[in-house]
Amino acid sequence: MSLTTSFLGLTLQSPVMVASGPASHDVNQVRLAEEQHAGAVVLKTACSDKYEHMRFWPRPRYKLLDWDKQMDGRSKVFSLYSYEQGYSGTLEDYWKFIRVSKEHAKVPLIASIFADDAEDWADMAKRVEQSGADAIELDISSPHKPGSLGFETTFVAAIKAVMGAVRFPVLVKLAPSPELLHQCRVAEECGASALTLCNRLRGFDVDIETQRPILHGNFAGVGGPWAKYYTLRHVAEAALVSKIPISGTGGVMSGEDVIKYVLLGATTVQILSVIMVNGWESIARINKEIEEYMQRKGVTSLSEIRGKALQAMTHPEEIIRWSGEPKSGSRNLWKETGEQE
Amino acid sequence: MISGQMMKYRGLYPFPPSFAKEFPPIAQVVEEHCIACDRCPPICFFDAIVMENRPGHKYSRTAVIINANCTGCGLCFDACPVDAIIWIPDKDGEAKPKTASPLMEDTDL
């Protein structure tokens, strides 16, 4: 039995990867992830020079919503509300970050970038490749990106430009939306090597005492353990039609959650919030939970069960339906008594 | 009822403090309020909170925030059950990332 997973021509020692964010902003963190046997690390997204302001972060930038103080990190109902921006150094720092991380760790590294002009995308992707990253993820779906940048208007050209500029694997990270399936198809047609589904949604919260929006005063990224239910659906939908591998991300708290993503067709799973609230040991714990499941189910490699639940999906036309009306409860009582008291 | 609860947790809502335009805010533990419940050290993702012994303190221990490590992120505020964490101005700090590792400094790469 082994967690070894092949993904984009790389051999990962686990399907569990660290997602782009504050847990992959520094070399030491890459080493921590490696110690915990993460399969790979997606580095924090670096923004093009045009978005230099996104290298500066407001304080505070996080708020734990609905955090159960009694449950501590075991809580499964919280939301992590955040306005975290891009990698906080310059692009030169970022290339160096990749080089130094490669020097100090063996875990596969996937860099992540954001820009608007296709030219910037291509230049940055080239620099990432030269710096020695194993792959690149295109973050075209951050909840903080300017709303004016659309998929068709900006990012299709970006994917094409990057595909033309580099030879290593390119992942495209998409956001949950009704257009997601279409975007998956387009990304695949453009030659993307894999899909990362999904980034977090843009949310909003206000404080009713002060009657002001919380935190920095504007919309924020929001997610939590509950977010897995719609990402699981998006992964399933995409897995049914795409031929390229899928890296699922969203709401994973345990090994069971990873298994769910795999059963719905994901090859790898990216985690972040659980590391932030439960610590780095979460990675090793989740690996162990996956192994326990495999042991219990007699599975030797996750490829044996990948997409298994997809095959068991019921087509809407084949869902068995019964008349529910006679048993609908007290609201139908008048039918029986003729009159209500 | 809601407002009663809000009052209790008022200080836990991490709005940027009033001095935030001038100085980067960082968190600080008000030691007299701390009940040494051990909740905040694990929630801090930046290893900025440690528990220290305090002879004479009601609980003999208290949480302490290491200024140099605190990124002012706001996570710890929601973990504290007694409103013991407040914002203070980081007067000699700059709004710069605090996680850059020495590995990035001593290298010719």
Ligand SMILES: Cc1cc2nc3c(=O)[nH]c(=O)nc-3n(C[C@H](O)[C@H](O)[C@H](O)COP(=O)(O)O)c2cc1C
């Ligand atoms: C604080 C925070 C910062 C993030 N920053 C980035 C980022 O810079 N680039 C990116 O592609 N995704 C970013 N994400 C999204 C994560 O990579 C991940 O896909 C998402 O949080 C879902 O996983 P989770 O539920 O395990 O946290 C961020 C998420 C959080 C919570």
Ligand code: SF4
């Ligand atoms: S504000 Fe953030 S970095 Fe500072 S002590 Fe609290 S959790 Fe740690």
Ligand code: SF4
């Ligand atoms: S969470 Fe609050 S009470 Fe508990 S140790 Fe930290 S500062 Fe003290």
